[in-house]
Amino acid sequence: MDLLSLVSLATKRRSDFFSQAKTLARKYKEQPILEERMKAESLGLVKGLRDKLMRWEEYERTLTDKTLVSALAACILGIKDDTADRKLEKCWPIIVGDMLPPLTKFLAETKEYIDSGVLRLGDQTVDFADYGLLGAVPGAIELDVDEIEGINPEEEGIEEASQRRAQGKSWPSLAERVSRYLATPTFAFYNLGQYMVAQDQGFKEMRRVAKGDKKTCVDCRNYGAQGWLPIGELPMPGKGCRCYDRCRCFIEYR
Numbered sequence: 001m002d003l004l005s006l007v008s009l010a011t012k013r014r015s016d017f018f019s020q021a022k023t024l025a026r027k028y029k030e031q032p033i034l035e036e037r038m039k040a041e042s043l044g045l046v047k048g049l050r051d052k053l054m055r056w057e058e059y060e061r062t063l064t065d066k067t068l069v070s071a072l073a074a075c076i077l078g079i080k081d082d083t084a085d086r087k088l089e090k091c092w093p094i095i096v097g098d099m100l101p102p103l104t105k106f107l108a109e110t111k112e113y114i115d116s117g118v119l120r121l122g123d124q125t126v127d128f129a130d131y132g133l134l135g136a137v138p139g140a141i142e143l144d145v146d147e148i149e150g151i152n153p154e155e156e157g158i159e160e161a162s163q164r165r166a167q168g169k170s171w172p173s174l175a176e177r178v179s180r181y182l183a184t185p186t187f188a189f190y191n192l193g194q195y196m197v198a199q200d201q202g203f204k205e206m207r208r209v210a211k212g213d214k215k216t217c218v219d220c221r222n223y224g225a226q227g228w229l230p231i232g233e234l235p236m237p238g239k240g241c242r243c244y245d246r247c248r249c250f251i252e253y254r
């Protein structure tokens with residue numbers, strides 16, 4: 001489906017997405033819990049496609065729906081009020097603009113891999129139990145948490161490429177890429193919800209606080225060094241930095 005058709009269909013179903021997002025936010029209550037749930041759903045969705053439990057059209061529609069609903073749910077958790085439709089309406093065009101263009105391209109790439117046989121439907125040679133959602137290939141060096149924290153984004157990209165994790169050309173790496181639409185973006189949209197609240201409460205300044213470990217990218221360090229700025233002058237976590245959806249910065253207001 002092309003981008004214009006996807007946006008048009010999403011717009012027609014906006015109220016339905018809002019309702020589903022409120023239910024999701026009430027169920028999981030906290031952003032980290034929501035993120036973990038969406039990671040699990042990413043894996044389930046890809047397994048369903050691989051095992052031919054759903055047709056391509058159903059997979060495409062479900063991935064699109066879950067991408068929008070999880071982002072909206074994260075905004076609701078940041079707003080901390082599932083009746084705040086006015087704030088949610090302000091989040092909606094940002095979510096659509098951020099998520100649907102890359103998702104359209106991603107879906108087209110995946111369909112091409114299936115049609116060309118790179119991804120084989122019904123392929124049972126790969127056991128997902130041998131993989132984490134990081135998508136590392138069998139035989140890859142497993143890193144503990146401290147070692148992972150020590151890898152900066154540039155090194156992480158090289159590591160992904162060497163293990164063929166970034167391209168989505170294997171079922172486990174596809175599951176990881178799906179999780180980067182359903183799961184990891186929830187942190188950025190949670191921050192967006194908090195930003196909407198801060199605006200309404202009359203805060204005048206904001207600052208972006210980086211985690212400050214070895215994995216923090218140079219962009220996030222630069223934002224942190226700018227200190228307090230007028231509200232709206234700093235991008236949300238995950239924007240304007242090479243961490244993208246894996247950004248771990250948070251925003252403070254005053």
